[in-house]
Amino acid sequence: MENQKTGFIPLYRSVLKQPWSKDVFLRTLWDNLLLNAARQPYTASFKGRQWPLQTGQLVTTSADLGLNLCDRNGQPTSRHTVDRMLDIFEREGMISRAGERRKGTVITITNYAAYAQKMDDLPANKGALNGEHKAAHNKPSNGAGLEGDAAHNHEQIAALKPAHHEQQGNNNNKNIKRSSLRNSGESRNDATEKFLSRYPEATDGIYTPSGKSWGTADDLKAARWIYQKLLVVNASLSEPKWVEWANTVRLMRTVDRRTHREICELLVWASEDDFWDSNILSPSGLRKHWDTLSTQRARKPKNSRASAAPLNFDNTDWAEGLLP
Known part of the structure; x- marks a missing residue:
């Protein structure tokens, strides 16, 4: 009863089926969000301001969330790391965010009522x-x-x-391999920190925990811009795995020596061509057929709908900071 009075919330085993739940920091952060969200509408006082919150919302900052995510030495998680974890939850459709990150962010937990209902x-x-x-x-x-209807209740x-x-049996085995689990988490965090120290430009972008795929903030911005352009061609195009798209943009930039502008210009040309518009639907496809696309673009084939006028990138948000 004391738990109910102070606002308890059920936790579900289905969480353990999610790939991200294997990361102990992600799972703990998710638990903390659920436990601190408003059980009913109220006005919160935070950083000298009054915040009207609805059910399933909380107001906080990434730095404050990091203070409750400490390693064995009591070292809190950086706000940049928390931001990246929240990005994962947002991409999964678990939360939405609004507000200024350092002055106060209102986090809304999607379908909170389904979590909170006994x-x-x-x-x-x-x-x-x-x-x-x-x-x-x-x-x-x-x-x-x-979950399920009344027919399944029995x-x-x-x-x-x-x-x-x-x-109960699981609780009796709490001490089994606990040290090895901690060491595994530490190794994963050490690998991530080592990767970020080697590629600091990835810090504000996106990356996998192992660092196998990653992109800078500008690579991700270009990838999102490309996706918006492709939606014009195919409105049913599924939302991509952003880390893979940003990684491909980065490879085109660093390995193939293309600029963000060149990448996006060729993508626009392909999306306006009668043949390539249905064949180039990702940065990887663009990279794979780059030489062919560049050759055909130079010849300006008659069946192309591409305009001969130069692209105007002045009014696009993604281009900010990318162009000379």
């Missing part, structure tokens, strides 16, 4: 479900919000008891 609050679970679970454990259920009830004892 099982005995659900209409389909009232009555028989609570009664049977009470009989099985001699106490009422504050369960974890089972099957779910049967699964509750073994799941409970399975969790």
Whole structure:
């Protein structure tokens, strides 16, 4: 009851199925967001300002979130690292953000009500479900919000008891391999820090934990600009894996010696060509066919819809800071 009075929230095993949950810092950050979000509308006082919050929202800064993400030595996580983790949650559609990052950011947890609702609050679970679970454990259920309709309730009830004892067994084995798990997390963090020290320009961009794929902030900006242009050709184009797109833009820039402007100009030409518009739908496709595209562009084939006028990049947000 004390947990309920202070605003508890269920946690779900489905979280463990997500690839990002293997990162202990990402999982802890997600837990902290859930636990600190408003259970009901109220006005929060933060950094000398009043913030009207709705259910599922919290106001904070990346630096403050980092203070609650410490390593074994008590060293808090940097705000830049927290920003990158929040970017992951935002790309996954788990949160949205608004406000100024250092003065206060309002984080909204998507579908918070589904997380916060107790099982005995659900209409389909009232009555028989609570009664049977009470009989099985001699106490009422504050369960974890089972998914599914009423037709599946009986099957779910049967699964509750073994799941409970399975969790109890897991708790009895807390000390098994705990040190090896810590060492694994430390090694992963060390690898990331080593990568960032070698490529500091990746800090404000995007990268995989191993550093295998990455791009600078400008590479990511160009990748997003390319995506918007391709949506004009194919409105149903799925949102890309941004780290891979930014990585390809970076390779074209550093390995192939193309500028961001050259990359985007050729992409625009291809998207306006009668043949290439349906064949070049990513930076990797552009890179693969660069020589062919450049040759055909120079010849200005008759079936091309591309305009001969030079591109005007002056009014595009992505170009800021990229062009001489």
